[in-house]
Amino acid sequence: MQDFILTAEILEKARNAIESSLIQAGVRTALLIDGAGNILSNCGRDADDIDAISLAALAAANLGATSQIAKLIGEEDFSLLFHKGKNGNIHFGRIGDELILITIFGEDVSLGLVRCRVTDLSETLLQIFEG
């Protein structure tokens, strides 16, 4: 496991990629975190209203827990998680081994679109962070 050192350039590139993909698609918030629960990037119109630190810690724990569930049924890991609410939904996607992209969106955005965008974005983000 490596330590992350975020340069302004990497962060800017990552933010631009997220903005032009997910935020353009109409999602409320997109949060990029690492497996230990550190926040790397937080964008979207609701970004300042949510408790991002708690969300990141719980999301990292959530994916950690589901990866144990995966092992119990003979899977290596699950690459995505989705929770549906009344007005809001949340999608967690693994980006490589270390990163997690959390997307929060309402009923106005379809899950299929979010899944497509997250899949495309994960390639871009991996290139940005791993060079």
Next chain:
Amino acid sequence: MALIDLSKKEIHCKIVYYGPGRCGKTTNLLNVHSSMADNARGKMLTIETKGDRTLFFDLLPLNLGTIRGFNIRIQLYTVPGQVMYAATRKLVLKGADGLVFVADPLQVRRERNIESLEDLRTNLLEYGLKLEDMPLVIQYNKRDLVDTPIPTLTVEELEADLNSVFKVKTFEASAVTGMGVFETLREISKQTVRYVTNKHLLHETK
């Protein structure tokens, strides 16, 4: 894994409170949370099972001011102490930069302390980390019980059990009353920030 954000000039460190079940890890965090000013602390997050045990972890984000222009943000985590939560315990340990081992001084828990410290060492090794290389502070908690009829271990006994190899700094504490809680936190924060900055920032900025 520390996170150093050069654009916001922030350093994020993760400190994990480890120890056997019911030794007072969550109580340590609760005490820190209730004693700190609002602007220096974040929201305390806790996921408990029925009966006050920690199911997954507690989290308390703190803001410790600035060093060389960098904002120092620390996240305190606790692990579930009960033996059966081995997988979650290992998960929370991921990316830890500093450790506090909270020891339970009750005589009946003597073995549990030793087991838990060994468990910590094993879990760290699985992440490729050596306990002796990491910032570590040991806290002898529940010292308020010494004057009661409840049989407790002496500091010498605890030292022999837990600190004969590492020889790290230890603190006597009572997380319920607050005694020793901040002394422990201050020391581990200092060690952790030094460890993280020496490891990454100093040679990066040279």
